Amino acid sequence: xxxxxxxxxxxxxxxxxxxxxxxxxxxxxxxxxxxxxxxxxxxxxxxxxxxxxxxxxxxxxxxxxxxxxxxxxxxxxxxxxxxxxxxxxxxxxxxxxxxxxxxxxxxxxxxxxxxxxxxxxxxxxxxxxxxxxxxxxxxxxxxxxxxxxxxxxxxxxxxxxxxxxxxxxxxxxxxxxxxxxxxxxxxxxxxxxxxxxxxxxxxxxxxxxxxxxxxxxxxxxxxxxxxxxxxxxxxxxxxxxxxxxxxxxxxxxxxxxxxxxxxxxx
Amino acid sequence: xxxxxxxxxxxxxxxxxxxxxxxxxxxxxxxxxxxxxxxxxxxxxxxxxxxxxxxxxxxxxxxxxxxxxxxxxxxxxxxxxxxxxxxxxxxxxxxxxxxxxxxxxxxxxxxxxxxxxxxxxxxxxxxxxxxxxxxxxxxxxxxxxxxxxxxxxxxxxxxxxxxxxxxxxxxxxxxxxxxxxxxxxxxxxxxxxxxxxxxxxxxxxxxxxxxxxxxxxxx
Ligand SMILES: Nc1ncnc2c1ncn2[C@@H]1O[C@H](COP(=O)(O)OP(=O)(O)OP(=O)(O)O)[C@@H](O)[C@H]1O
Ligand SMILES: [Mg+2]
Numbered sequence: 001x002x003x004x005x006x007x008x009x010x011x012x013x014x015x016x017x018x019x020x021x022x023x024x025x026x027x028x029x030x031x032x033x034x035x036x037x038x039x040x041x042x043x044x045x046x047x048x049x050x051x052x053x054x055x056x057x058x059x060x061x062x063x064x065x066x067x068x069x070x071x072x073x074x075x076x077x078x079x080x081x082x083x084x085x086x087x088x089x090x091x092x093x094x095x096x097x098x099x100x101x102x103x104x105x106x107x108x109x110x111x112x113x114x115x116x117x118x119x120x121x122x123x124x125x126x127x128x129x130x131x132x133x134x135x136x137x138x139x140x141x142x143x144x145x146x147x148x149x150x151x152x153x154x155x156x157x158x159x160x161x162x163x164x165x166x167x168x169x170x171x172x173x174x175x176x177x178x179x180x181x182x183x184x185x186x187x188x189x190x191x192x193x194x195x196x197x198x199x200x201x202x203x204x205x206x207x208x209x210x211x212x213x214x215x216x217x218x219x220x221x222x223x224x225x226x227x228x229x230x231x232x233x234x235x236x237x238x239x240x241x242x243x244x245x246x247x248x249x250x251x252x253x254x255x256x257x258x259x260x261x262x263x264x265x266x
Numbered sequence: 267x268x269x270x271x272x273x274x275x276x277x278x279x280x281x282x283x284x285x286x287x288x289x290x291x292x293x294x295x296x297x298x299x300x301x302x303x304x305x306x307x308x309x310x311x312x313x314x315x316x317x318x319x320x321x322x323x324x325x326x327x328x329x330x331x332x333x334x335x336x337x338x339x340x341x342x343x344x345x346x347x348x349x350x351x352x353x354x355x356x357x358x359x360x361x362x363x364x365x366x367x368x369x370x371x372x373x374x375x376x377x378x379x380x381x382x383x384x385x386x387x388x389x390x391x392x393x394x395x396x397x398x399x400x401x402x403x404x405x406x407x408x409x410x411x412x413x414x415x416x417x418x419x420x421x422x423x424x425x426x427x428x429x430x431x432x433x434x435x436x437x438x439x440x441x442x443x444x445x446x447x448x449x450x451x452x453x454x455x456x457x458x459x460x461x462x463x464x465x466x467x468x469x470x471x472x473x474x475x476x477x478x479x480x481x482x483x484x485x
Binding site: 054110 | 325383385386388389390393396400401404466
């Protein structure tokens with residue numbers, strides 16, 4: 001794979017919180033349009049990876065490369081975290097550049113409670129990306145319509161169910177037109193009967209060709225949606241491969257145990 | 267009770283409230299909020315100098331009597347060549363004081379906004395300042411209205427201290443009429459009554475503002 005095909009390249013990503021080493025050298029490659037499901041036990045570092053990709057956490061080693069937008073003149077962006085001596089300002093600029101290329105859907109939605117649904121969606125494109133408001137609103141309404149929430153555009157988040165809030169969270173991420181979509185357990189805070197609507201939306205995005213990293217415990221969903229499944233434990237990738245292989249015929253013992261336990265819970 | 271005196275002094279006292287107490291309160295509160303906002307942002311800053319200066323400011327304001335602050339500015343500053351009239355002295359003293367107390371209210375309100383809101387702001391590409399201004403402060407404002415209203419109501423009453431540096435406000439008018447008529451009980455109770463009515467009106471207004479700000483919060 002040539003570097004330009006990869007939307008995301010992660011090399012040797014490391015992160016410690018004090019004496020607690022959370023990531024011990026993670027490598028990831030995601031070609032354009034592919035979906036990677038990240039699975040693993042609690043505390044294995046899945047959220048920390050996503051947060052690092054979105055510049056919300058500063059890893060202490062390794063590098064992240066995010067590809068350029070289609071038809072844009074700018075090349076791929078590489079942030080090297082190995083350079084500890086980098087001044088704070090320069091690091092902050094790198095993190096913000098990283099953020100510009102990806103968008104995250106949070107486990108607990110994190111919608112802005114003081115803004116309506118529509119305002120939540122257009123805030124980034126209008127205030128940060130400085131795109132024309134009318135154009136952004138038209139796009140936002142189209143996206144909201146797709147997830148069945150157009151008639152809720154003037155509602156405040158507290159007036160919505162969890163599933164509706166999460167769909168707004170997804171639309172807010174899409175409206176930023178990122179290269180890469182990051183989902184952190186997007187359905188784990190939802191009542192069971194609300195999960196399917198949200199998963200259906202994510203599945204549609206996968207079919208449409210968005211490049212995505214999804215942290216999830218929904219193995220059936222991962223099998224249907226992901227091109228690749230990455231199983232990690234204790235800050236290391238234990239096993240990776242095509243979804244059907246890793247989930248049905250895992251090679252590593254730890255993967256087998258994890259998959260078996262999750263399947264039994266269901 | 268000398269009801270004639272009550273009625274005849276009511277006009278001058280209300281005028282004192284209208285031309286003294288109320289504008290003094292409003293001006294000091296608005297300036298004080300601006301000071302408070304700056305101090306609160308300094309206090310939560312990762313810059314050690316800024317947060318240190320903010321902390322010392324709050325500590326001094328809260329650790330010294332308002333009356334002493336007022337006297338330092340009006341009677342003390344001339345010794346170092348700064349001679350201020352009663353009105354500017356009062357406004358400066360009261361706004362610095364409000365600044366110290368309100369800074370802590372605003373700081374606590376900012377800290378009460380969940381961390382996920384900062385992260386969502388960063389996620390959509392906002393800088394720290396943009397997130398603070400557009401995402402965090404509007405939510406913090408909702409939380410700080412009740413305590414800030416209390417600060418405001420306290421300020422209305424505290425402005426009576428300005429009578430001691432010769433600002434003609436409600437209480438100074440009461441003192442002057444009392445000294446002339448020797449009806450201390452009547453006139454000071456009358457002043458108390460007017461303060462009370464003003465505060466009652468403000469409490470009602472406070473409830474309304476809170477209701478309006480509540481519109482995006484679940485009940
Ligand atoms: N800000 C932080 N400060 C200190 N420790 C942290 C911080 N964030 C995460 N950790 C620690 O890092 C480890 C990995 O956390 P992370 O949230 O990445 O795991 P996870 O795989 O997402 O787990 P889960 O499935 O429970 O969400 C945990 O031990 C956690 O306590
Ligand atoms: Mg997690």
